[in-house]
Structures are given as structure tokens and as C-alpha cells.
Amino acid sequence: MSRNPLLETHELPPFAEIRAEHVEPAVEALLSESREAIDRLAQQATTTPPTWESFAAPLEAENDRLSQAWSPVAHLNGTMNSPELREAYQACLEHLSAFGTWVGQHEGLFHGWQALKDSSVWGQLDTAQQRTVDNALRDFRLAGVDLPADKKARYGEIQSRLSTLSNQFSNNVLDATQAWHKDIESQDTLAGVPESALETLKAAAEAKGVKGYRITLDFPSFFPIVSYADNRELRQEVYTAFVTRASDQGPDAGKFDNAPILEEILALRQELARLLGFDTYADYSLATKMAESPAQVLEFLNDLARRAAPQAKEEFSELSQYAREKLGIDTLEPWDVAYASEKLREARHSISQEQLRPYFPAPRVVDGLFQVVERLFNVQVEEDNTAPSYHKDVRFFRITEQGKPIAGFYLDLYAREGKRGGAWMADCRVRRLNDHGLQLPVAFLTCNFTAPVGDKPALLTHDEVTTLFHEFGHGLHHMLTKQQIADVSGINGVAWDAVELPSQFMENYCWEREGLDLLAQHVDSGEPLPAELLERLQAAKNFQSAMGMMRQIEFSLFDLRLHHELESPSASDVQALLDEIRRRTSVVPIVAFNRFQNSFSHIFAGGYAAGYYSYKWAEVLSADAWSAFEEAGIFDPVTGQRFRQEILEQGGARDAADLFHAFRGREPSVEPLLRHSGIRAA
Incomplete structure (x- = not known):
């Protein structure tokens, strides 16, 4: 069998070597090896009382091997989608779902975890280890480990089918989004649309070899039309195409119906x-x-x-x-x-958003984001041009503390064909202690901003700036963790309705003078955001x-x-x-x-x-957390370190409610959210 890079352990994914034909054989091989290792560990736990070192740590290593192979594949499927990769990805979902069900219902494994909890060494485990064991036992029950054989089988069938259906749903949305376009020759039809958006529409047309302007349903194209085009019929046509994607309505009715x-x-x-x-x-x-x-x-x-x-x-x-x-x-x-x-x-x-664009050239915003993070958490961000990548627009950075690397991340900012819409953070690799020492966390940070045209830098709207800060907040949660066990490291093990706390918290720096001075600089003059414009921006913050x-x-x-x-x-x-x-x-x-x-x-x-609902639930937490910085100063080093230590570093090792209480000293209040949102008392 020829060399398969997905079967090897790398510091970073070898993107240039990954091929669609590698994916299914690698996943099958890894799953086969993992099944053997898990059976062996479960059997061993029946004859020898399990310890963390003999049972939990080897299981974590097996999971991490699979994760490090699958993570770049899943990421490429979302950012560099092709028919070949889509087919390979889809083929693996059934294997992975069946494996997940098998593990979740493995009675020997379940009894091994239970034996570890019931053993004499339980009291010697630290908080993160105990949390990992408790979460594992909970998840076994949620995977149906106690069910009779026929219901276990049905559970597996359902999970496999749900995995396939969710992927198909996503593919249909992507296909429906990319299937529709409208070509316009005359700029008069686009009256009111800002120059920056016109350049994007023109570049889209040129890329397809057509004259004039091409409107698509990708957000950087759709949004300027419905927000600025004076032509009401055009707005209606584009809006209709957008809100009927993947349905029985609209211009492609029934074609990609979800x-x-x-x-x-x-x-x-x-x-x-x-x-x-x-x-x-x-x-x-x-x-x-x-x-x-x-x-x-x-x-x-x-x-x-x-x-x-x-x-x-x-x-x-x-x-x-x-x-x-x-x-x-x-x-x-x-x-x-x-x-x-x-x-x-x-x-x-x-x-207006367009009025602010010249003050937010993407390179300056990214640099300003890093300065905010450096001031707040006493870390440094440095680019590494030698890291393997998957697209010319993607950059890789390392986070260091006192000159020592502690994390890394890929930054993929711009919309393109074959990339699903939206913005997200995903794990590339998780922080954990392995046989060779400490494995450092690596994140994928993905957005879909309007790409630069020609030699000009991309100019972001203020909304896009806050989106970048939001996703980087997720990244910080993943990268600044101090946990050394994968299942509670970073965002792993964090209650889903608390996971948005760091991301929404970071958005606040996009509204404050001290924060904006680090990232807002006019693309031509280099001038900071004028006081008058800042006042208008802040006054408009709670508009609608x-x-x-x-x-x-x-x-x-x-x-x-x-x-x-x-x-x-x-x-x-x-x-x-x-x-x-x-x-x-x-x-x-x-x-x-x-x-x-x-x-x-x-x-x-x-x-x-x-x-x-987690978005609103976590907004209550983030607004209340931010009020602590309002009281002490938004770059107050003591408060910044407390936020890092009590929230970011803890990952999922402790209950989210306990972490918030440790940081704020009390239960969360909804009042800061209402105040920050400009909602009057009812």
C-alpha cells in the first residue's frame, strides 16, 4: 500500500499531500486499529483494576489519532469542497457513525470507566480527570449502553442515518447557494450599491468570463444588494432567491429541496x-x-x-x-x-457600514486583533510562513508566551467557490499530554469576507470586524486552555450553552475607543477612526x-x-x-x-x-463578564488574567456555572445584557 499521510502523526496537517483517495482507506485503517486497541483495553480492565495511566490515557491517545486524521479532512470538505472530496467525506461518515455508536455502547469499555470511578485510586485523580470519567459515564448512557440489543442496533441505525442526512442538508444549501446567479451589464441597474461591492461583483463576473457584474447568493454579494440597491425589483429578486434556497419555492424550486x-x-x-x-x-x-x-x-x-x-x-x-x-x-x-x-x-x-470600510483594511484589523489579545492576556502572536497550508489566502500563526510557543491557528478570511458560508472555529488539534510531552492546540478560524480585488487590501465592514473577533474568542478558548486531557481541553466538555461566552465577550473590543485605536486605520491616510465617527458608531450600536x-x-x-x-x-x-x-x-x-x-x-x-437559544443564554454571561471590565478598565491586566484563568484556561474541567461564579463572584444577571443592548426596562 502506498504511503498515506493521514495515517502519520504530524505537527500540522500535510495539506499538499492529502488526496481524496487517501481519505477512506486511512479512516478504515485507523478505525480497525482503534477497535482492536479498545477491545484490548476493555478486556484488560476486567482482569487488572484500571488506572488513569493503564486505561484512560491509552484510550485518549487512540481518539486523538483518529481526530488528527479526520479534522483536516472535515475542514477541507468545508473550505475546499470538490466532487471527489465530497464523495470521500460522505463515504466515511457511515464508518465514523458506526464506530461512534460501537464505542458508545461498548459495555466492556463502560465497565472499565465505572471500575475506575469505583476504584481506590479515584480520590487521587485531579478535578479534570474526575470530570473526564464522569462525562464518559454520562455519554455512555446517552449512547444507549444500557439498552437491549435490538434497541442498541436501532440507535446505531438512527445515528448513521442522521449523520448522512445532516451532511446532505449542508450540501444542498451549498449547492443551492452556488446554483443561482444574475449577470448585469449596466451599472445603472446597480445604483446605490457601494463601490467596494461593485468591485466584488465585477471580479465575480470576470472570473466566469462574462461582462459586467455577477450577483451570487454568497453573503458578500447578497448583502450589499438587499441593503443598498435602489432598484426594488432587483432587491426582491435576490431576496427571493436567497430565502428560498434548498426548498420547493423560488427560482430553483424543488432542485435541492431540504x-x-x-x-x-x-x-x-x-x-x-x-x-x-x-x-x-x-x-x-x-x-x-x-x-x-x-x-x-x-x-x-x-x-x-x-x-x-x-x-x-x-x-x-x-x-x-x-x-x-x-x-x-x-x-x-x-x-x-x-x-x-x-x-x-x-x-x-x-x-453606514460602507462609510466605515476604509477604516478597517483587513491586514490592519488582524494586526489590531492580535494587539488586543496580547495586551489582554500577555501573549504574543507571530506568523509562520513555513507552515503547510491549503490555499494561498490562508495564513498560519503561532501564539507564544515569554518566547515559548503555546498554540497555533490557521486564518482563512475570504469567501470563495467551494467554501461553505458563515464563520466558525474548529479544532485542528487539541492540547493534551501525550507520550512525547505536551501536544499544543491548533485551531481553524474561518470567515467569508469579501476578498481583496487587485492590489488593494480587503476592506471590512464593522459587522465583519466583530465577526472576526467573535470567532477568535472561540479560538482563544481552544488555544489558551491549560488542560492536558483532550476531553476537557479547550471547548471540549464545555456546556454548549456556555461555549459562546468568550466569543461574544471579545466583540466588545470593537466598540471601545481603546480597542478601536488598535485596529481602525484609514486605508489611504492611516488616520485613526475620528472621534465624531466613533461617537456616531457607538450611538448607532443599538440601532434596531x-x-x-x-x-x-x-x-x-x-x-x-x-x-x-x-x-x-x-x-x-x-x-x-x-x-x-x-x-x-x-x-x-x-x-x-x-x-x-x-x-x-x-x-x-x-x-x-x-x-x-445558547446564543442568548451566553450573551447574558458575556455581557455580565464584560461589565467586570467596564468597572476595572477594558485592558485591566488583573481582570484580564482572571478571565483567562477562571474561564479560558479551565476548558471543560469544571462546571460552567461554577467558572462564571468564580470569575464574577456571583450568579449571572440579565441586566447587563439589556443595558448593553439598549433595551429599556419593561
Whole structure:
């Protein structure tokens, strides 16, 4: 058999050597070896009392080998998608799902972990080790280790099918996004669209060998059209194509329809939950989260809605009046809302996202982000041009402390063909102690900003700057951990509804003078953001904040109720639930053809099923954490080190509620979130 780079251990993935044909043979070989090793360890635990060194550590090493091979494959599938890689990735999902089910239901392994907990050495294990054992025992039960053989088999079938369906859902969204485009020859049709966006549309046309401008449904193309194009019919056409992706509606109706897939996903999730003894999938999902019950989450969301709804209605009423009086739009339609909002924002605060772009050239923003992190956590960030990479735009950096490397990360900023939309952080490698010493963590940090055109640097909107800081917050959680056990290292083992705390916390530096002075510099003059512009930016921070909060509450309620109330819903049942929630929460107009749910990848192809509320839950934590910096100074070194030590370094070694209490000295309060969001007391 020829050399397969995925079977070897590298400091960093050898991207240039990875081929689609390597993937399935490597995964099969690794899984076969892991099965043998796991059986051997489980058998050994029946004859010799297990210790951490004899049982847990070798198991961790086996998991890490597989993770280090699969992680770059999964990342390339999301960022450099090709038919060959997609096929190889899809082929492996069934193998990996079957392996995960086999491990989760391995009674010998379960008894080995239980024996370790019941042994005389239990009291000698540290907090992180004990947490790892407890999490393992919990996860065995959540994987059905106690089920009879026939139900175990059914659990495995469901997990395998869900893995396939989630991947297909994601592929359909990507394909639907890339299938649609509109070519425009005359710039007059694009009146109102900013110059930076026109350059992007022109570059997209040139790349495809056509004249004029090409609009696509990638966010850097879609967003400027619906936000700035004066041509209402064009906005309607682009909006319609976007909100009907992967559905039975719109220009590609039925071609990539995700409705049958989401129907099957929902039915299988509920069956899985009942198989494991839970009433609903929402109950099952919350078993690993901070929130105690679906009722508690619903109470939290409904309370926020009660506080935000009156102000949201006022905000929309003002927008409607402005559109009538100033824009000649008698009835606001969905494709008018972003456009009218931008006009009103400019009129009220004399500021727009486009106005700010020249102050946020991407290289300066990235450098400023690193300066914020260096000041806050006393680390340094240095680029390494010798590291293996997978695309010319991707850069690799190392984080050092007192000259010693402690972590690394890949930064992939720009949208391109074959790259799924959105922004995310993913593990490349986790911090852990292995046979050779300390394995340092490495992260993948991915965004989809407008790429630079020609020799000019990419100019980011302020929204994009906050997105970068958000994802880097996740990265810091992964990279600044001090844990040495993979299962509680970085974001591993962290309750899902607390994992957004560091990411949302970092966004605050994009709104403060001290933070902005490090990252805002005019692309031509080098001038910092003028005081007047900063004042307008801060004044506009909470522009339509209540409308924005209600939108997030709408998504969160839809997700939770979908997984808590509906048994085996049809697509029309799903639509009916969404319509009902929108009637109660949405203040913006709705159109019947909107099929938002068909591209809601967070819950159908990501980790947020019955957990989308986590964004608001963690916002409460992050706003309250930020208030500690407001009190002490946003770069206060003592508070920065406490945040690092009590939150970032702990990973999943301790309960998230305990960590927050250790940092803040009390239970979290919702008041800082409402204050930071400009929501008046209800």
C-alpha cells in the first residue's frame, strides 16, 4: 500500500499531500486499529483494576489519532469542497457513525470507566480527570449502553442515518447557494450599491468570463444588494432567491429541496430521544447543557421577548414611517427592510457600514486583533510562513508566551467557490499530554469576507470586524486552555450553552475607543477612526437592537419548540409552527414563500439542535463578564488574567456555572445584557 499521510502523526496537517483517495482507506485503517486497541483495553480492565495511566490515557491517545486524521479532512470538505472530496467525506461518515455508536455502547469499555470511578485510586485523580470519567459515564448512557440489543442496533441505525442526512442538508444549501446567479451589464441597474461591492461583483463576473457584474447568493454579494440597491425589483429578486434556497419555492424550486431531509431528521431525533428514555429531543439535548429543562429555556426566551417586544414594535413603526415619508415605500416588504434600515441609520446617525470600510483594511484589523489579545492576556502572536497550508489566502500563526510557543491557528478570511458560508472555529488539534510531552492546540478560524480585488487590501465592514473577533474568542478558548486531557481541553466538555461566552465577550473590543485605536486605520491616510465617527458608531450600536433581539428569539423558540412539541412533523407542520411563532414574535413583514428553515444549517447540519437559544443564554454571561471590565478598565491586566484563568484556561474541567461564579463572584444577571443592548426596562 502506498504511503498515506493521514495515517502519520504530524505537527500540522500535510495539506499538499492529502488526496481524496487517501481519505477512506486511512479512516478504515485507523478505525480497525482503534477497535482492536479498545477491545484490548476493555478486556484488560476486567482482569487488572484500571488506572488513569493503564486505561484512560491509552484510550485518549487512540481518539486523538483518529481526530488528527479526520479534522483536516472535515475542514477541507468545508473550505475546499470538490466532487471527489465530497464523495470521500460522505463515504466515511457511515464508518465514523458506526464506530461512534460501537464505542458508545461498548459495555466492556463502560465497565472499565465505572471500575475506575469505583476504584481506590479515584480520590487521587485531579478535578479534570474526575470530570473526564464522569462525562464518559454520562455519554455512555446517552449512547444507549444500557439498552437491549435490538434497541442498541436501532440507535446505531438512527445515528448513521442522521449523520448522512445532516451532511446532505449542508450540501444542498451549498449547492443551492452556488446554483443561482444574475449577470448585469449596466451599472445603472446597480445604483446605490457601494463601490467596494461593485468591485466584488465585477471580479465575480470576470472570473466566469462574462461582462459586467455577477450577483451570487454568497453573503458578500447578497448583502450589499438587499441593503443598498435602489432598484426594488432587483432587491426582491435576490431576496427571493436567497430565502428560498434548498426548498420547493423560488427560482430553483424543488432542485435541492431540504424539506424531506428535515422531516426525516426531526422524526429520527425524536425516536432517538425516546429510545434513550427522554420525553423529547429537547430534553435529550439539554442533558449536556447548563439549562435544566425546556421549560426553563422557554421561560428565559419568553421573558426576553416580553422585555424587547414593545421597543421592537416602536422601532419597526419608526422604520415604516420613514420608508413612507422619505423613500416612497408605502408598505415595507421583507426585501425593503435592510435597505430602509440602512437609509434610516444613515439619516439618524450619519453612519453606514460602507462609510466605515476604509477604516478597517483587513491586514490592519488582524494586526489590531492580535494587539488586543496580547495586551489582554500577555501573549504574543507571530506568523509562520513555513507552515503547510491549503490555499494561498490562508495564513498560519503561532501564539507564544515569554518566547515559548503555546498554540497555533490557521486564518482563512475570504469567501470563495467551494467554501461553505458563515464563520466558525474548529479544532485542528487539541492540547493534551501525550507520550512525547505536551501536544499544543491548533485551531481553524474561518470567515467569508469579501476578498481583496487587485492590489488593494480587503476592506471590512464593522459587522465583519466583530465577526472576526467573535470567532477568535472561540479560538482563544481552544488555544489558551491549560488542560492536558483532550476531553476537557479547550471547548471540549464545555456546556454548549456556555461555549459562546468568550466569543461574544471579545466583540466588545470593537466598540471601545481603546480597542478601536488598535485596529481602525484609514486605508489611504492611516488616520485613526475620528472621534465624531466613533461617537456616531457607538450611538448607532443599538440601532434596531430590539428588532434584532426579537429575531434571535424567534429562531431560538422555533428550534426549541420544534424539538420539544412535534412528534414526526411534515414540512407543512414545521412551516405552521414557524408561522405561529412569527405571528407572536416577529415585527417585520413575512412572505409565504420564505423557507428559512430549509437553510437553517445551525440546527439541521450543525451542533445547535434544541440549542440555538445558547446564543442568548451566553450573551447574558458575556455581557455580565464584560461589565467586570467596564468597572476595572477594558485592558485591566488583573481582570484580564482572571478571565483567562477562571474561564479560558479551565476548558471543560469544571462546571460552567461554577467558572462564571468564580470569575464574577456571583450568579449571572440579565441586566447587563439589556443595558448593553439598549433595551429599556419593561
